[in-house]
Amino acid sequence: MTNEVLATYANYALYSAVGVLSLAMIAYAVYLAGAVPASEREHESLDSDEQAAAERARARAERVAAVSGGSVATSPVTGPVGADDGTTVEDAAAPQGDPERARKGAGIGGTLSYLGTGLLLVSLVLRGMSVDRAPLGNLFEFSVAGAFFAMLVYCIGPLRRGMHWLGLFVLAPVTLLLWLAGTIWYTEAAELVPSLDSYWLVIHVSIATLATGLSIVGAVLAALYLVRDKAGPGSFWTKLPAAARLERLSYGMHVVAFPMWTFTLIAGAIWARQAWSSYWNWDPKEVWTFVIWIVYAAYLHARVTKGSNRRTAAWIALAGFACIVINYTIVNFYFIGQHSYAGTS
């Protein structure tokens, strides 16, 4: 009861997406090679509205200083963007690439990213139509869905806000994931086994893959933060925004992902009761979803705990991501449990 033709077209869309995203990576690599260090384009991301607000704040501060006969500090309106940036303008005058080519690279990379994301959506829809259900039934299918969600998060968040520096670092893992899905995890389009045949599949797995997509982008940002934080003057990494900004962007991703992981856990438990009679069985897959959830809770705690610094928190976030990877790979293949539906046996 599956439509082979549609499934074949779904695969063509997938291969095209991999091709398009690979080209986007090249374009982004060109961009990064020529990009100007972030410290020089500090205000690049400020829109005119924000600039006007900054201007007014400066004027106020001057008048206050005049009447009170001293200098009165006001906090920068844009928050500590660039404030913790270790680089000075002099450092940044180090040799650079070609800004013109870079700008073009960013534009092409962005367009191709949108296109690739669209192709992934097409592939998912065709695959879903070919099997007449949500395309979330085996490891191949949720890898493609996870990659799509990661791209979607990138497109509607960072890309739309012009953060082209992030492109290469998101596209690289996404393309790798798609490549793995298309080669070693590929599974023929087919119906589901009865325990998966439930609307809870759609609810539980779609939120889990969306959370995974957010966690991918969050982990990339956490890793970039750790590298950027240690980058000395003149280092390649100074092309990225200030460490504090990367850290806050990473937190933003995780703070959205965490309630989704919580929901995934709850919906999974409800479904487990429907399908296996007990809402919690300590099945390996459940254990690892629980571990992921706990590690991300620890990340959020680490971030508000006085005396534990942001680097520790970022490492915990990366540990959480490592658990996600383990959950989808090792646990699916080597640990026996009721979840052994990966379908690539």
Add this chain to the structure above:
Amino acid sequence: MTTTDPTTRGAKKTPGRPVTQPRLGPVGWARWAWRQLTSMKTALFLLLLLAIGAVPGSMFPQRSLDPSQTAAWIQRHPEAGPVLDRFYAFDVYSSPWFSAIYLLLFTSLVGCIVPRTLTLARQLRGRPPRTPRRLERLDAHDALVVRDEDVPAALDAAASALRRRRYRMARHDDQTISAESGYVKEIGNLAFHGSLLTLIVGLAIGHLYGWRADIVVPEGESFVSTVTRYDTWAPGPLVDESSLTPFELTVDQMSARFEEDHQSQIGMPRAFSAEVTYADRLGGATKKDTVQVNHPLELDESTVFLLGNGYAPVVTVKDDAGRVIYRGATPFLAQDGSYRSTGAIKVGAAQPEQLGFVGLFLPTAVVDDTNGPISIFPDLRNPALAMSLYEGELFPQGGAQSVFSIDTEAMTPVAPDDDSEDIARLWLQPGETAQLPGDRGSITFDRVDRFAGFAVRHDPGKGLVLGSSVVALLGLITSLTLRRRRVFARVVPAGDGRSVLHLGAMTKGDDDRLARVVSDLADQLGSSFDDEGDRTPASVGESRTS
């Protein structure tokens, strides 16, 4: 190492002067220990420890889930098995060390929730705190110059702007404003942590008062759910067996469908369903329903889940005189995805000795050169029974034993004929009859029925667990989306008929919009009260909410 965490920066130590430690008595030590246990650092550590502690349970088979696989694993690893067993590697989630971690975590949680709830209650009853002296020192600060005669109006405007943004307000004197928002965030956070506690209570109730039972029912057969009728019965420690109300259930039809088209997935299960007729209590009105995987049958007291299925060959055994001494459907237990099933037919009425048939049922039978009789497809394409015959005493201890196997301790193999040492082997297909060796009579394989394997469950804690989870999720979202902020205003006279109106804000945790909160307020006030008059048109009358 550079820290970017603003919270670590303020921690200056006074150099040169040694920190004198006060002597602690037992109460002091207890208080110290309690403070350590309930600190955020400990909570963080225990959370990570819980995550690490949960992992071994996914790597080793767990007794509570699959005792036979656990036993097999230990047998295969004679060195490591017993050692790991001593450290509860096969009972991780009920082990003392895992329990210790989560009990400590939950103690810490209580110690964290109680004082925070009290603080919040105090804050809700009281007013926002007094305005600090120097607002320049707060996390965010802005200031503007106003004429002295405008000061009261400017403060009023600031107060009403904040009130519009749902801040709670206090004017401790006529030079200051204190405003606070984000109580709901704290409530959400406490609701989240608190519902983790009630969730654990729900789990405990389910464990203590819940029960689980399994039963195999061939098509056409009924059962009344008494404790003794179940194949397995696992009550919680506080279950009162006499208070259970039995229900009645008949399996009218059991159907199964398997993948036939896709080469790589041939034989994968596709749909199972059991048509049943049931009554919630004995003699009650009967209803019909279909129990499916993912679609359990909800009864008054318990829930019936379709968890297993398989084949129940129907055979008739006659004695030498042609009298029927056994007729019925006997469930055989599937051993693999192709339903190679093992089972036993126990003919207790046979004379002079009881007979036992032990062997295989194969839905699509093939005799393989290396593996012997196997099944190559789970559906009934070429069903066959392959059995050996024993005679002797079926129930030597008189006790209960599995319906799927025979204890052959007190039995002897029956030889096919007098001068053979071998055991009599039968190969039967539906409709066929085989004569048993000697004068033991005959066996006829009439047909194959399916059976339904049900799990019946009662969990009185599940409602509390579900409710707690939902509250936790809502509390979490509230806690993560709202911000806790305090905004202050203070007028400082600057002489010359002018004053500086300082605005400051502080927050708990991370808040990159905080600076914007004060600068927007300053913009808004500046557009009406700035003394110089060169007002920025863009901001007149406009207030940005954040």
